[in-house]
Amino acid sequence: MMEEFMVRGLLAGVGIALAAGPLGVFVVWRRMAYFGDALSHAALLGVALGLVTGWSMQLAIAGICLVVALFVTWMQAHSDMTTDAxxxxxxxxxxALGLIVVSLGEGVRVDLMGYLFGDVLATGWSDLGWIWSGVVVVGWVVRRYWNDWVNMTVHEGLAALDRVPVVRMRIVFMLLTALVTAAAIKVVGALLITALLVIPPTAARPFATTPEGMVAGSVGIGVVSAPLGLLASYHWDLPSGPAIVLMACLFFMVSLVVRQRR
Amino acid sequence: MAFSKVKIGSGDPEVLLAARTISVRQGGELLLRAVDVTVHAGEIVTIIGPNGAGKSTLLEALLGLIPVCHGAVEHKPGLVLGYVPQRLRIDSVLPMTVARFIALSAPGCPPPVEWMARLGCDHLLDRPMHALSGGEMQRVLLMRALSRNPDLLVLDEPAQGLDLAGEEQLHGFMDGLRRERGLAILLVSHNVHFVMAGADRVICLNRHVCCSGSPTMVRATPEFRLLFGEHIPAMGFYQHHHDHCHTPRGEVKEMP
Known part of the structure; x- marks a missing residue:
């Protein structure tokens, strides 16, 4: 009989993999890995704010991530700066701001490790609620705007002429990624969120001949990596986030070999 | 079929797109100054100019993809535009066949196979986009632009990456589009030969409109000679007659 915290952990890991899979392919196609990094660092500021003020951690993280996502979109449109800069x-x-906020919060002696590297086995039912509502929202939006998103990934100008609201779609994509980042922090931790977005799609690429195939592969690899990583984490007492990410890396290695063979 | 959109009672073909004294500024630099462009139904208008003349910028402004800082661009209500950008690079990380790429623009519609056959690219449908050569990519982009049955086709340097035979074929193809579908075409090129042959009107651009009119008129203006040198009109057009043609895979076959 599986223990309840294990069930919750598995549900959380699988949920995050389901939500990150379709978003991750766009992150890879649109070369936005850097965006994932920015979000994860912003998430740490959210953690710091949550710790110091006592606000709901998820709300603080999601809020900060949303603000950063909107800022970046605005900068893209209104400045000569390159996106990666x-x-x-x-x-x-x-x-930097997050670290300062933490240092100011006297008496806050919470172990940051859990937020940095994930502590999926401590997932509560409320976390699960967050994660699975994220899955539902991501699934619905991606399904609905799929053709538009693929279209603008190929060429934004051509998509605009096909009456795709390019700027609005870009914002929706960034907001969703921000929400998933906030939800994923409990599972893999702030430092490793980008890995969850980037590794499964890249590992799935050699097996895919269509955009949809790549999403399916990406979700599949994520959904298998999460429970395997969790089991490893449970049996050998490893931090859960790194264990899941390493599992995904293993799949990537396999796909690398497959790619070489072809 | 040509000029099928002529308004009843008026002698002129319908205006599809009109830009009035548009200026475009980017990063503090004035890229276009007070440019006027009008395209009527069934007309082939070409824009020629040296590198950095703002040709692509003008197209993007006319399409409404970038804002203008002065003047206005008007489209006929319900105008359907087909656009072939100058460059499109699809990374190998995105798995996508040519057929799928074309279908992105008009989901659910079958690809324009008949036109593809005419341009000799129907055999490309199952190929991955990232494996296309420059010339193949040009043809595929053109097919995507045609898939939504546009009234106006906007082409940015369509002749790039094409050899002479390819240029000739593209000319014939554009002519067929205009004759059979009444399509208007607006194209940009720095290839004088390509622009002059088959155009109804030529606009000579160098951040502003230097001169415009029929190809023969434009060629005679001092502005044109200043921009493209004295030798251009004397260069003449290389006439090239084949006693055979090639299949898309390169085999030689009898002229039909």
Missing amino acids: ALGIFSQGAL
Whole structure:
């Protein structure tokens, strides 16, 4: 008989993999890995705020991530700065601010490790509620705007002429990624969120001949990596986030070999 | 079929797109100054200009993809535009066949196979996008632009990456589009030969409109000679007659 915390952990890991899979392919296609990094650093600022003020941690993280996502979109449209420079500034700026906030919060002696590297086995039912509502929202939005998103990934100008509201779609995508980041922090931790977005799609690429196939592969690899990583974490007492990410890396290695063979 | 959109009672073909004294500024630099462009139904208008003349910028402004800082661009209500950008690079990380790429623009519609056959690219449908050559990519982009049955086709340097035979084929193809579907075409090129042949009107651009009119008129203006040198009109057009043609895979076959 499986213990309840284990069931919750599994549900959380699988949920995050389901939500990160389809978003991750766009992160890879649109070369936005940097955006994931910026969000994870911003998430740490959210953690710091949550710890110091006592607000709901998820709300603080999601709020900060949303603000950063909107800022980055705005910068893209209204400045000559390259996107990766803008993202670098935001991610480092948010991280610095987060560290300062933590240092100011006297008496706050919470172990940051759990937020940095994930503590999926401590997932509560409320966390699960967050994660699975994220899954539902991501699934619905991705399904609904799938063709538009693929279209604008190929060429934003061509998509705009096909009447795709490019700027609005870009914002929706960033907001969703921000929400998933906030939800994923409990599972893999702030430092490793980008891995969850980038590794499964990249590992799935050699097996895919269509965009949809790549999403399916990406979700599949994520959904298998999460429970395997969790089991490893449980049996050998490893931190859960790194265990899940390493599992995904293993799949990536396999796909690398497959790619070489072809 | 040509000029099928002529308004009843008026002698002129319908205006599809009109830009009035548009200026475009980017990063403090004035890229276009007070440019006027009008495209009527069934017309082939070409824009020629040296590198950095703002040709692509003008197209993007006319399409409404970038804002203008002065003047206005008007489209006929319900105008359907087909656009072939100058460059499109699809990373190998995105798995996508040519058929799928074309279908992105008009989901559910079958690809324009008949036109593809005419341009000799129907055999590309199952190929991955990232494996196309420059010339193949140009043809595929053109097919995507045609898939939504546009009234106006906007082409940015369509002749790039094409050899002489390919240029000739593209000319014939554009002519067929205009004749059979009444399509208007607006294209940009720095290839004088390509622009001059088959155009109804030529606009000579160098951040502003230097001169415009029929190809023969434009060629005679001092502005044109200043921009493209004295030698251009004397260069003449290389006439090229084949006693055979090639299948898309390169085999030689009898002229039909």
